[in-house]
Amino acid sequence: MDGFAGYATAVDHALPAARKVMDPFHIVHLAADKLTGCRQRLQRETTGRRGRKDDPLYKHRRSLLTRTNYLTDRQKQHLELLWDTDDDYVALQVTWDFYQDVIAAYSHPRRTEGKKLMKRLINTLRKGLPSGLEELAQFGRTLWSRRDDILAYFDIGASNGxxxxxxxxxxxxxxxxxxxxxxxxxxxxxxxxxxxxxxxxxxx
Structure with a gap:
């Protein structure tokens, strides 16, 4: 299922013995939404307007959402330049790192190791984050509240992808x-x- 709480409530009521599984598709999609939200917020804070085609954050929006091992050399250079040239984008880089960590956990060839990576990620976000990472903090609260359902995927392997x-x-x-x-x-x-x-x- 996805993250809608109504589905979880309905399953608990109608099928109390069933084990709920949060689908990786929806978790990765949620992480991508938080990454996009962070990019858009920084765009407004640094320029006072929405992104335009020549703005660095807007220009590289697709690269930000691309899995690391699918990035071209040119895209990697663009992102490295983005991280190195402006301290205002630190929050975006941190959010991007966690986004890639979520993908890495799900794509690990051994589910037991993937589960450990996901547990570590959830616990890290649970410990608290500095200010300026609002989107990542929201993501962490969702992961913590549904942690049993998220981790169940690594035991069962069911996916709606x-x-x-x-x-x-x-x-x-x-x-x-x-x-x-x-x-x-x-x-x-x-x-x-x-x-x-x-x-x-x-x-x-």
Whole structure:
């Protein structure tokens, strides 16, 4: 399940013997949201406005959300330059480090070791953080309140990731045909998209 407390309450009421598992997809997504929130806050604090295409924080927003071992050499250089050139971004770097730690825990080839990494991360955030890390503190409170459900993944291995991926594709497919009142046109547009024919049609 995701982090919505209502789901957990419903499961406890209807299936008291069931073991709840917080899905890695949602935990990583929550960490990414906190990282983005920190970036946006620092953007406003340092410039007094939202990000623009030439602003360093906005320009490298995609690199910040990329897993470390998927970063290109150029992206790594950009992030290193970002950390080294401005002390105002220290909070972002710390939040980014924890975001990467969450991914590392889930991607560890041995679940027992991954569980240890996640426990250490949860306990570290629980001990308290200095001011300026509000988003990370919120993330830590969520991890602590649902720690049993989060750690259960490493024992059970159940994940809703494949279903979430399919649902995401279906939502995107539904979105591309919005505004089409003719059912035949809706079906045709969906088939074109699903068959990845858009580029070939445009080339004609």
């Amino acid at each position: 494949p279903v979430e991926a399919i649902n995401g594709r279906l939502e995107h497919l539904r979105g591309i045909a919005l505004g089409f009142r003719n059912l035949d046109h809706y079906i045709l547009r969906s088939l074109i998209h699903s068959g990845q024919l858009q580029d070939r049609i445009n080339a004609l």
